[in-house]
Amino acid sequence: MQDDLPETELRAMWLNQPTEASKMTSKLIEQRLRELRAKTRKKLIGSFAGPFVAGMFCAYGLKEFAGLGLALQVPFACAVAWSLAGVYFLNRGMWPAAISGDMGLSTGLEFCRREIGRHRDLVRRVLVWSFGPIMLAIATFVVALVMVSTRERGIFPNGLPFLTLVVVWVVAWFVIRLREQRGLQREIDELNDVETNNRRN
């Protein structure tokens, strides 16, 4: 290391930077608690997006293609049941808005790994329990369109650009989420390596 490195100066600059005094007052605490509850409510509402979208496709599909009968009803029912089960599993693994009160007991390494792991699990849960049933509902809907179009030409050719866009969106969303999950896993692996190094030293 160079002798003339201005690290003391940098440290002094860092320590002497202007800061705003901030303290918790009872009013601020109440406000924060309200915000935390609002965040939790929003997440709860968000977890109903899967059943809502799947339900919309099912209702519209059953109305439009009533003639197809059981071939449609069974997969649509599965999609709705799957997405409703998803509400339970998504909420069970929901990321709490408030961080655990005993966080001061864990080190930075442990906390980072836990937090990233939680995020990875959440991404996985959303893929399985929210994205999955929506995909089943959309796929059933598309199959219904194809079946109808073989009987009477109409909806399918006209709706082809829209369906293509839907498929592109679905694939892109899926790929992005998978990449995100892989990135998070890489982070966890790196932190595991750090811990292994820790044990060796």
Next chain:
Amino acid sequence: MGGTESIPAGQANQDALYREAANHFGPALERVARAYEADSENRRDLSQDIHFQLWRSFQRYDSRCSLRTWVYRVAHHVAVSHVVRERRTFSNLVGLEELEATPDKADAQAAANQRMDLNRLSALIQRLKPLDRQVIISYLEDMDAASIGEITGLSPANVAMKIHRIKNILAKQFHEKRHEGDIDAG
């Protein structure tokens, strides 16, 4: 402080601990927030969150570690959680190794004529992954390797290695640019 429905029985002790921590480490908490959040509005929000979670955390404080270690751990954890939620992934963040090995040419060029200042240091810290960020902040907060190890959970050897890298990075990023600045001014 009081009047909220979730305040537990040991509230007096919790409040006293929080007051002590806020008095002693208030500016340090602000600096931690600055190291994690560039946007001033979000930073104020993060800072309030750190204070709030710190206040909450004192329900569980049992003196197993020093007050300073507890305060820094909580502050870093809240800030890390903020980064994980906001950025979704750390893929855009780099480790000390990458920062050391591949100095950002574009940034270096653009910053060549700027004077060395706090914003550049903050920007450099904000590019780092959380664990490396914790080490560099603790180092700048004038902590020794043992304290840094206690906060981050890294072994003394690991901390020493990272501090060595941090010094190299600071030398590269600040000393060299200052030197270039002197030449330009001359």
